Amino acid sequence: MQETRRALHEILAHLQGTSKKLRKRQVDSFIKALLSAKRVFVVGAGRSGLVVRAFAMRLMHLGIDIHVIGETITPAPRADDLLVALSGSGETSFAVSAAKIAKRVGTKIVVITSYPRSTLAKLADHIVTLPGRTKIASIKSYLDRQIVGEYESLAPLGTLFEITALVFLDSVVASLMTKLGRKEEELRARHATIE
Amino acid sequence: MQETRRALHEILAHLQGTSKKLRKRQVDSFIKALLSAKRVFVVGAGRSGLVVRAFAMRLMHLGIDIHVIGETITPAPRADDLLVALSGSGETSFAVSAAKIAKRVGTKIVVITSYPRSTLAKLADHIVTLPGRTKIASIKSYLDRQIVGEYESLAPLGTLFEITALVFLDSVVASLMTKLGRKEEELRARHATIE
Amino acid sequence: MQETRRALHEILAHLQGTSKKLRKRQVDSFIKALLSAKRVFVVGAGRSGLVVRAFAMRLMHLGIDIHVIGETITPAPRADDLLVALSGSGETSFAVSAAKIAKRVGTKIVVITSYPRSTLAKLADHIVTLPGRTKIASIKSYLDRQIVGEYESLAPLGTLFEITALVFLDSVVASLMTKLGRKEEELRARHATIE
Amino acid sequence: MQETRRALHEILAHLQGTSKKLRKRQVDSFIKALLSAKRVFVVGAGRSGLVVRAFAMRLMHLGIDIHVIGETITPAPRADDLLVALSGSGETSFAVSAAKIAKRVGTKIVVITSYPRSTLAKLADHIVTLPGRTKIASIKSYLDRQIVGEYESLAPLGTLFEITALVFLDSVVASLMTKLGRKEEELRARHATIE
Numbered sequence: 101m102q103e104t105r106r107a108l109h110e111i112l113a114h115l116q117g118t119s120k121k122l123r124k125r126q127v128d129s130f131i132k133a134l135l136s137a138k139r140v141f142v143v144g145a146g147r148s149g150l151v152v153r154a155f156a157m158r159l160m161h162l163g164i165d166i167h168v169i170g171e172t173i174t175p176a177p178r179a180d181d182l183l184v185a186l187s188g189s190g191e192t193s194f195a196v197s198a199a200k201i202a203k204r205v206g207t208k209i210v211v212i213t214s215y216p217r218s219t220l221a222k223l224a225d226h227i228v229t230l231p232g233r234t235k236i237a238s239i240k241s242y243l244d245r246q247i248v249g250e251y252e253s254l255a256p257l258g259t260l261f262e263i264t265a266l267v268f269l270d271s272v273v274a275s276l277m278t279k280l281g282r283k284e285e286e287l288r289a290r291h292a293t294i295e
Numbered sequence: 296m297q298e299t300r301r302a303l304h305e306i307l308a309h310l311q312g313t314s315k316k317l318r319k320r321q322v323d324s325f326i327k328a329l330l331s332a333k334r335v336f337v338v339g340a341g342r343s344g345l346v347v348r349a350f351a352m353r354l355m356h357l358g359i360d361i362h363v364i365g366e367t368i369t370p371a372p373r374a375d376d377l378l379v380a381l382s383g384s385g386e387t388s389f390a391v392s393a394a395k396i397a398k399r400v401g402t403k404i405v406v407i408t409s410y411p412r413s414t415l416a417k418l419a420d421h422i423v424t425l426p427g428r429t430k431i432a433s434i435k436s437y438l439d440r441q442i443v444g445e446y447e448s449l450a451p452l453g454t455l456f457e458i459t460a461l462v463f464l465d466s467v468v469a470s471l472m473t474k475l476g477r478k479e480e481e482l483r484a485r486h487a488t489i490e
Numbered sequence: 491m492q493e494t495r496r497a498l499h500e501i502l503a504h505l506q507g508t509s510k511k512l513r514k515r516q517v518d519s520f521i522k523a524l525l526s527a528k529r530v531f532v533v534g535a536g537r538s539g540l541v542v543r544a545f546a547m548r549l550m551h552l553g554i555d556i557h558v559i560g561e562t563i564t565p566a567p568r569a570d571d572l573l574v575a576l577s578g579s580g581e582t583s584f585a586v587s588a589a590k591i592a593k594r595v596g597t598k599i600v601v602i603t604s605y606p607r608s609t610l611a612k613l614a615d616h617i618v619t620l621p622g623r624t625k626i627a628s629i630k631s632y633l634d635r636q637i638v639g640e641y642e643s644l645a646p647l648g649t650l651f652e653i654t655a656l657v658f659l660d661s662v663v664a665s666l667m668t669k670l671g672r673k674e675e676e677l678r679a680r681h682a683t684i685e
Numbered sequence: 686m687q688e689t690r691r692a693l694h695e696i697l698a699h700l701q702g703t704s705k706k707l708r709k710r711q712v713d714s715f716i717k718a719l720l721s722a723k724r725v726f727v728v729g730a731g732r733s734g735l736v737v738r739a740f741a742m743r744l745m746h747l748g749i750d751i752h753v754i755g756e757t758i759t760p761a762p763r764a765d766d767l768l769v770a771l772s773g774s775g776e777t778s779f780a781v782s783a784a785k786i787a788k789r790v791g792t793k794i795v796v797i798t799s800y801p802r803s804t805l806a807k808l809a810d811h812i813v814t815l816p817g818r819t820k821i822a823s824i825k826s827y828l829d830r831q832i833v834g835e836y837e838s839l840a841p842l843g844t845l846f847e848i849t850a851l852v853f854l855d856s857v858v859a860s861l862m863t864k865l866g867r868k869e870e871e872l873r874a875r876h877a878t879i880e
Contacts, residue, residue, distance in 0.1 A: 101512075101514045101517045101518050101521075101665070103661075103664050103665040103667075103668045103669075104512070104517055104521070104658075104661045104662055104664065104665045105509065105512065105661070106664070107660065107661035107663075107664030107665070108508075108509050108512075108657060108658070108661040109509065111505075111657050111660065111661065112502070112505055112506060112509065112657075115501075115502055115505070116502060118498075119495065119498050119499065119502065122491075122494070122495065122498075124491045127491045127494055128491050131491075131494070143489070145685035145755075146547065146681075146682060146685050147544045147547055149685075150540040150541075150543050150544045151540075151544075153367045153540050154537045154540050154541075154652065156367050156368055157367055157368065157536065157537055158646070158649075159368075160367075160368040160369075160370060161646070161647070166368050167368065168366075168367045168368060169487075169489050169490075170489075170490060170730075170755070171363075171366050171367060171368070172348045172351050172352055172355075172363045172366060173351055173352065173354075173355045173361050173362065173363060173366070174355075174487050174489075174490075175355060175485045175486075175487060176484065176485060176486060176487055176488040176489075177488070177489070192685065193685075193782055194685055194779070197489070197778055197779075197782070198489045201488050201489045202489065205488070253674075254661075254664035254667070255660060255664065256548070256551070256663070256664075256667065256674045256677050257551070257674065257677060257678065257681065259548075259660050259663075262544065263653075263656060263657060263660065266653060266656060267498060267501050267502075267653060268494075268498070270497065270501065270645060270649050270653065271493075271494045271495070271497035271498040271501065271644075272494055273497075273646070273649075274493050274494065274496070274497030274644035274645065274646075275491070275493040275494045275497070277493075277644070277646065278493045279493075284643075284646045284647065287646050287647060288647065289371065290370045290371060291370075291371060291536075291647065292364075292369050292370060292371055292536060293371040293372070293396050293400070294338070294364050294365075294369075294371075294372070294392070294393045294396045294397065295364075295365060295369075295535035295536050295539075295582065295583075295584055296707075296709045296712045296713050296716075296860070298856075298859050298860040298862075298863045298864075299707070299712055299716070299853075299856045299857055299859060299860045300704065300707065300856070301859070302855065302856035302858075302859030302860070303700075303703075303704050303707075303852060303853070303856040304704065306700075306852050306855065306856065307697070307700055307701060307704065307852075310696075310697055310700070311697060313693075314690065314693050314694065314697065317686075317689070317690065317693075319686045322686045322689055323686050326686075326689070340560075340880035341742065341876075341877060341880050342739045342742055344880075345735040345736075345738050345739045346735075346739075348735050349732045349735050349736075349847065352731065352732055353841070353844075356841070356842070365535075365560070387880065388587055388880075389584070389880055392583055392587070448869075449856075449859035449862070450855060450859065451743070451746070451858070451859075451862065451869045451872050452746070452869065452872060452873065452876065454743075454855050454858075457739065458848075458851060458852060458855065461848060461851060462693060462696050462697075462848060463689075463693070465692065465696065465840060465844050465848065466688075466689045466690070466692035466693040466696065466839075467689055468692075468841070468844075469688050469689065469691070469692030469839035469840065469841075470686070470688040470689045470692070472688075472839070472841065473688045474688075479841045479842065482841050482842060483842065486731075486842065487731060490730035490731050490734075490777065490778075490779055533879070543757045546757050546758055547757055547758065549758075550757075550758045550759075550760060556758050557758065558756075558757045558758060559877075559879050559880075560879075560880060561753075561756050561757060561758070562738045562741050562742055562745075562753045562756060563741055563742065563744075563745045563751050563752065563753060563756070564745075564877050564879075564880075565745060565875045565876075565877060566874065566875060566876060566877055566878040566879075567878070567879070587879070588879045591878050591879045592879065595878070679761070680760045680761060681760075681761060682754075682759050682760060682761055683761040683762070683786050683790070684728070684754050684755075684759075684761075684762070684782070684783045684786045684787065685754075685755060685759075
């Protein structure tokens, strides 16, 4: 339990930092791109792939024409569509090759990553930078005053990026709800009744 | 190799039998239902789930508004939609519960099964009966004259039903292509370029 | 951007509350059950299904024999296995029917839910209660002092539960790492190189 | 119905041709590779991805340690593992990049394709050639004597290859059952009870 709580606090501290680091211009461009696209495609691999799927479900609930790269009924993206690619490192081959193919047909690309100089980021029309883990976590937890100084991170691999991305994307959903004037009841009506 | 070929011949013999057993009325009703639905939903579990996904991809290529129950962006079906449920036994709980929920909102239901008296079939507006395996295969292979008499089937569990369903559904796609006047080039244009 | 930040703060406030509400006995039982099972199965539908998949990936990285209900290579659970079912409402039919079938063969069941009296929770050997959304959010954000009093939640449907579950399960992963003595390098070695 | 039956006959004629074109050496090498691998990984995109999943399910039923590239709990392949890559064209980027990564760590690769000179085939340790569609189908259906001469194929895109691959792989399952001495009851015991 102790380790569980310590890890939870490390994650919370990271998320709090994220809130401060969000750049208004990046977020506004992303939301504008989502609202002006004819169709939205999302792509990600591994746990980032799960996070973009969670985002895609809410976009579907909002009534946006949304597709997940790699799923059964996903068509070919075109020039008036938007591709949202999520990758902490910005080097995931599946996302990079999707972005390359999409770029060729003129699809606009938003890349959400910790590395704004990555291969994926270089393909982007818009970038949203989200902080991933610093190599050695030296976070002074504001929640648990007993844990100070340096310690090995309890959130292995891409964990912090993936959680940050889910929280960020769900916050973007809130903006979209407001801008589209959608009420929760409308979302519920589109929510899968069979699952 | 010998067993591989013997199994292949058993499967071919089964498929040949299927061709003769298809009922015109059932097939025509199914095709009509596909063409008159606003949106088509498909459901199946296990290997039958894979077969309905293969069918769903082609319906997407044909420009039909199609969704796979259980995937990320699948909305709730409504009264003017069609649910196509595939289950050899007609008792798969996932398909049965999907059909029950769909029926409640007035979605029309087509059931493709070997058992026209199954729980699933009883929920159907239209049934397509496809032959599965007879318990002991006593098929005289028309291809391999050396194999005659009774032998244990080389196609375990639902194999024969699943293959039959894929071949049947791909044949239905051919009918839809003709009726919708779609050329292969149009299908190719919708085919996922990123996968 | 303003709405995005407000939603982000609502989510953070919720997560902070979660940290306080975690019950040591529940968390310890869950971790013990994970470590003593022969194989672990996870089940969830919709966004909860994505969250349990994210958890399953990390369990695989830890070297635990893990399966996701509904995926291709998932076998039948047995008596010495553990089923982890995630559902905010505890009423999701897919998770409930999975738990019923598992219970029949003697598989131990952990249910993670906001509703400890739900249908799913009644099937559980162990429960972990995670707070979901209160119907009207009256959270005084500790981060954004300007937002006080009651307001409509910016996190629609199960959003708060799903994020909380991901953060909690990733925190449990930290405990498992420590108890199993796994280093991050070992996790990385098992991490899919092809995705 | 008429088109449905004509398409069905075209598919059957193609499958019959396949049976004759199977090369004993290729099939025997494939089966031997499957039986001697520590773990088997399968990869395919689109409908080929569904076909390899159907194969993977049966390998799981047979008790073979099997993983599907791209699914949740798939680890990194290693030198003593086998990768089975399915692609009609042999050029599908997802399968090609999987094979490249696998080759780097020494994983053995079997490629099942219609194009033995494709990019994917060049990465293979073993190839199984399966006939796809000839550009203009000039098949004299042996089943329906009324259809003779040339006509536009009723099986668009990769349909014939995908069906052929499913039938072939299910036939290989029969060989594996015999060689491993598995009875259908054993397969049924491993078959997912929750789906």
